[in-house]
Amino acid sequence: MASVSTSYERLFSPIDVGPMRVPNRICETTNTIGAAQMPGFVDDAFIAHHSAKARGGTGWIGGETFLLNSPMPAEAADEFMPGSGSFRVPIYAMPGFVDNLRKFCDVVHAAGSVVVCQLTYLNFTLAASSLPLVEAYDWIPHELDEGEIAQIIGTYPKAAAEFMKAGVDGIEIHCAHETLPQTFLSPATNQRTDGWGGGTAARTKFLSEVLVAVKQTIGDGMALGIRVNGQESREGGYDLLEFREMMDHVAGSKTLDFVNVDVGHSWGSPSYVQPSYYGHAIYREVGKALKADLEGIAILFSGRVNDPGIAEQLLAEGCADLVGMTRAGIADPEFANKAREGRVSEIRRCIGCNRCIGQTIRNDAPDMFKKPTCSVNPEVGNELHFAMTYKPAEERRRLVVVGGGPAGLETARVAAKRGHDVVLFEKASQLGGQLALAARAPGRDAFDDFTLFQQAELDRYAVDVRLGVEPGLDEILAQAPDAIACATGSRPRWPDTPGVEGANVVQGWDVLAGNAELGDRVAVVSQEDHFETPNVADYIAETGRNVEIFHKWTQIGAQIDRYTIGPVMTQLAEKDVRIHTGLRLAGLNGGKMEFVSSFGGRTHAFDGFDTVVLVYGSVPDASLYYALRENQHAAGTSAQLFLVGSAWVPRPLAEATLHGAKVGMEI
Numbered sequence: 001m002a003s004v005s006t007s008y009e010r011l012f013s014p015i016d017v018g019p020m021r022v023p024n025r026i027c028e029t030t031n032t033i034g035a036a037q038m039p040g041f042v043d044d045a046f047i048a049h050h051s052a053k054a055r056g057g058t059g060w061i062g063g064e065t066f067l068l069n070s071p072m073p074a075e076a077a078d079e080f081m082p083g084s085g086s087f088r089v090p091i092y093a094m095p096g097f098v099d100n101l102r103k104f105c106d107v108v109h110a111a112g113s114v115v116v117c118q119l120t121y122l123n124f125t126l127a128a129s130s131l132p133l134v135e136a137y138d139w140i141p142h143e144l145d146e147g148e149i150a151q152i153i154g155t156y157p158k159a160a161a162e163f164m165k166a167g168v169d170g171i172e173i174h175c176a177h178e179t180l181p182q183t184f185l186s187p188a189t190n191q192r193t194d195g196w197g198g199g200t201a202a203r204t205k206f207l208s209e210v211l212v213a214v215k216q217t218i219g220d221g222m223a224l225g226i227r228v229n230g231q232e233s234r235e236g237g238y239d240l241l242e243f244r245e246m247m248d249h250v251a252g253s254k255t256l257d258f259v260n261v262d263v264g265h266s267w268g269s270p271s272y273v274q275p276s277y278y279g280h281a282i283y284r285e286v287g288k289a290l291k292a293d294l295e296g297i298a299i300l301f302s303g304r305v306n307d308p309g310i311a312e313q314l315l316a317e318g319c320a321d322l323v324g325m326t327r328a329g330i331a332d333p334e335f336a337n338k339a340r341e342g343r344v345s346e347i348r349r350c351i352g353c354n355r356c357i358g359q360t361i362r363n364d365a366p367d368m369f370k371k372p373t374c375s376v377n378p379e380v381g382n383e384l385h386f387a388m389t390y391k392p393a394e395e396r397r398r399l400v401v402v403g404g405g406p407a408g409l410e411t412a413r414v415a416a417k418r419g420h421d422v423v424l425f426e427k428a429s430q431l432g433g434q435l436a437l438a439a440r441a442p443g444r445d446a447f448d449d450f451t452l453f454q455q456a457e458l459d460r461y462a463v464d465v466r467l468g469v470e471p472g473l474d475e476i477l478a479q480a481p482d483a484i485a486c487a488t489g490s491r492p493r494w495p496d497t498p499g500v501e502g503a504n505v506v507q508g509w510d511v512l513a514g515n516a517e518l519g520d521r522v523a524v525v526s527q528e529d530h531f532e533t534p535n536v537a538d539y540i541a542e543t544g545r546n547v548e549i550f551h552k553w554t555q556i557g558a559q560i561d562r563y564t565i566g567p568v569m570t571q572l573a574e575k576d577v578r579i580h581t582g583l584r585l586a587g588l589n590g591g592k593m594e595f596v597s598s599f600g601g602r603t604h605a606f607d608g609f610d611t612v613v614l615v616y617g618s619v620p621d622a623s624l625y626y627a628l629r630e631n632q633h634a635a636g637t638s639a640q641l642f643l644v645g646s647a648w649v650p651r652p653l654a655e656a657t658l659h660g661a662k663v664g665m666e667i
């Protein structure tokens with residue numbers, strides 16, 4: 001293994017990519033997190049979110065993707081299939097687009113970084129062939145004819161011309177992630193016999209023609225490259241060898257300054273946004289192969305690189321010339337500067353939870369109401385608001401925080417960073433609360449990184465942390481606090497189902513904490529739709545026990561996004577965990593369970609289980625807050641009182657962190 005310098009020499013050296021000089025090797029690859037208040041536009045919120053990374057030291061800013069228009073013939077259908085998108089009038093042709101994008105470029109350039117814009121044709125109603133486009137779904141697209149192909153190719157140079165006017169440094173043609181050009185590249189989705197399909201050369205024809213058309217428009221004024229999937233993980237898809245052959249043909253178009261390569265699909269296992277279940281940069285060999293094959297073309301590799309040390313190693317090992325660190329920059333936009341200045345312990349690492357991408361494809365809220373979100377960085381999506389409110393305290397006050405879970409930690413961190421005097425009580429012998437439990441499940445140990453970050457921050461801001469203490473009212477008031485934040489968390493919900501008080505019934509939390517005795521045959525009975533159910537089942541199955549899940553809805557993990565659900569289900573399948581759906585527990589008698597169907601009154605009985613593990617979500621534990629509120633007057637204190645995080649209402653990590661930050665700013 002090549003040696004790695006702790007000064008990250010390679011990472012912070014500049015590189016010329018065609019006519020574009022990139023100040024270092026750290027890239028924000030395009031991430032359509034939805035930062036703009038008006039979806040698809042480049043507005044102040046968009047600029048605040050993405051330029052924060054440039055100011056934080058990231059050299060290459062990819063911003064968000066720009067969707068091309070849908071040049072459909074008048075008589076054709078104009079709907080889009082779920083998960084795809086486009087605009088009848090493309091954003092780049094909207095009044096003011098060039099001026100707004102220029103403003104963004106100016107801000108990024110002022111920070112010393114470059115802007116690379118991605119052009120995307122993503123309308124799942126159209127493809128090379130009329131074949132299933134996304135393996136996980138049954139969508140069948142319309143097969144493009146010659147005229148439609150020519151029309152679509154023509155949209156790329158038109159768009160590129162507008163981006164050039166705005167001062168963009170590079171253009172990236174998106175041909176990964178089930179975008180239209182990938183449907184031509186993949187033998188699974190392109191079975192044409194008319195010259196646009198066939199062998200590797202014919203399948204690259206669409207992409208090469210797009211590149212040549214764009215190059216003719218931009219000349220040597222901008223860098224030009226592609227984003228491409230280095231190997232498919234679907235039946236009939238291309239493998240790495242075939243991919244390399246295709247890249248050889250594309251390079252023959254003499255248009256490429258860079259190739260931005262990743263691995264994965266927009267569903268399944270792996271997805272291109274690999275969650276914590278995957279190792280860091282596990283597909284690095286794809287980058288290495290391209291670097292060997294494509295001389296003179298810069299290779300950008302991405303895939304769960306969240307640490308500057310790993311990025312430096314990828315460069316040292318010849319796996320890339322540039323490294324995508326996209327979620328790393330969402331979790332901490334300043335991570336690059338921190339690495340360069342030797343402040344690595346201050347980096348808030350991405351934990352690979354995928355809330356950021358999951359949020360963007362939620363279909364339970366219209367685009368206008370979706371806000372970018374990060375589980376560990378509450379500033380994401382709130383940049384403009386935080387810039388106004390995140391100020392040093394005018395007067396140093398004393399804050400008592402009760403509870404060292406994510407909400408309590410963030411409350412303490414933000415208040416202490418603003419200059420307050422903070423004491424934090426945690427009843428357990430370690431910090432983290434529910435995070436510590438989540439981190440015990442297979443593939444989720446990265447969740448501990450957030451607690452470690454918080455711990456380091458509390459040390460840095462001299463928070464007085466008292467572990468193993470569950471303070472009563474007197475102990476809290478003895479601190480003479482000006483403010484008290486009750487972040488006392490939640491506790492697992494117990495249903496009132498007959499028989500659940502039996503000795504063989506335990507809670508999932510106790511299992512993860514190592515406090516439950518389990519028999520050989522275990523039933524996980526669930527009314528929870530996030531990660532807890534599969535995680536608890538996986539944790540138990542890993543011990544070699546026989547596990548079956550009984551869930552109330554049509555599927556488990558219904559709230560887990562399509563980029564993440566793949567490995568979750570794969571792990572269960574590999575351990576032979578059986579899943580029964582549409583069942584609610586109606587009664588228990590030892591190992592005998594009676595269920596009633598969620599969709600009708602039929603009952604079903606199961607027998608022979610040694611242990612029943614309940615995963616029913618949690619209920620707030622706010623008793624301390626109410627006791628303080630009731631007794632505050634009598635105790636003669638006028639301390640500000642706050643109820644924070646799960647103690648207010650149990651929600652995902654991102655909401656707990658944001659709630660903590662808001663309270664920390666309020667004091």
Ligand SMILES: Cc1cc2nc3c(=O)[nH]c(=O)nc-3n(C[C@H](O)[C@H](O)[C@H](O)COP(=O)(O)O)c2cc1C
Nearest residue numbers: 029030031032065303304305324325326327356357
């Ligand atoms: C919120 C979000 C949106 C994304 N949108 C895009 C996109 O529009 N185009 C694209 O090529 N990749 C997109 N990606 C993928 C990223 O560019 C990157 O490949 C991925 O996050 C893995 O790299 P990382 O581990 O450095 O985060 C998106 C990722 C995230 C987290």
Ligand code: SF4
Nearest residue numbers: 350353354356374375
């Ligand atoms: S939401 Fe999760 S995956 Fe996304 S950047 Fe934040 S920590 Fe990383």
